[in-house]
Amino acid sequence: AQSVTQLDSHVSVSEGTPVLLRCNYSSSYSPSLFWYVQHPNKGLQLLLKYTSAATLVKGINGFEAEFKKSETSFHLTKPSAHMSDAAEYFCVVIPMDSSYKLIFGSGTRLLVRP
Amino acid sequence: GAGVSQSPRYKVAKRGQDVALRCDPISGHVSLFWYQQALGQGPEFLTYFQNEAQLDKSGLPSDRFFAERPEGSVSTLKIQRTQQEDSAVYLCASSPTRDRVFVNTEAFFGQGTRLTVV
Numbered sequence: 001a002q003s004v005t006q007l008d009s010h011v012s013v014s015e016g017t018p019v020l021l022r023c024n025y026s027s028s029y030s031p032s033l034f035w036y037v038q039h040p041n042k043g044l045q046l047l048l049k050y051t052s053a054a055t056l057v058k059g060i061n062g063f064e065a066e067f068k069k070s071e072t073s074f075h076l077t078k079p080s081a082h083m084s085d086a087a088e089y090f091c092v093v094i095p096m097d098s099s100y101k102l103i104f105g106s107g108t109r110l111l112v113r114p
Numbered sequence: 115g116a117g118v119s120q121s122p123r124y125k126v127a128k129r130g131q132d133v134a135l136r137c138d139p140i141s142g143h144v145s146l147f148w149y150q151q152a153l154g155q156g157p158e159f160l161t162y163f164q165n166e167a168q169l170d171k172s173g174l175p176s177d178r179f180f181a182e183r184p185e186g187s188v189s190t191l192k193i194q195r196t197q198q199e200d201s202a203v204y205l206c207a208s209s210p211t212r213d214r215v216f217v218n219t220e221a222f223f224g225q226g227t228r229l230t231v232v
Binding site for chain 1: 117118145147149154155156157158159162170173205207213214215216217220221222223224225226
């Protein structure tokens with residue numbers, strides 16, 4: 001079965017420093033992968049998605065992620081953190097037997113220190 | 115409205131009480147989803163509607179959970195005889211497409227309803 005593992009439950013960075021949120025997937029085929037962000041009292045928002053096109057995917061707010069099949073990873077990065085990036089981030093995969101059912105990781109809470 | 119609207123935003127229910135959670139999707143959106151997010155966890159799929167048809171309800175945890183979308187727009191998630199383990203945030207999402215919903219386009223999530231069963 002397809003699944004994703006987010007390796008860190010919490011990540012803390014200083015404003016202006018790089019962000020790395022790690023995600024590994026488990027899949028027997030080339031999956032569709034996503035990163036969503038959840039700010040307090042706001043709905044889940046799509047940051048970016050990988051759907052078998054370019055392996056380096058650029059998203060909103062300066063985030064990007066690289067699909068690495070050899071490492072079964074889809075890590076999320078940003079060169080310079082901003083205070084407004086503080087939120088919960090979810091790595092997500094779509095299972096092969098369903099085109100509409102998202103499988104979420106357990107989430108990584110990003111804290112940004114001033 | 116501009117986005118997916120869910121009401122109420124917060125609901126406190128006594129154990130054994132029935133509750134109804136409402137989702138107003140973006141106008142014209144064909145697909146509608148319900149997800150359940152327990153505290154500290156990622157959301158989990160509950161059910162999927164395409165217009166008024168409930169195509170998948172495999173994620174509903176028990177027969178106490180029931181969802182409907184009778185006219186293909188507003189949807190209601192009903193939980194009967196609530197239990198403490200039902201405490202969670204219930205998220206609704208909608209999408210304008212019916213095929214490869216999340217791959218071909220973007221689904222939009224509401225802010226959710228936080229249900230607390232005491």
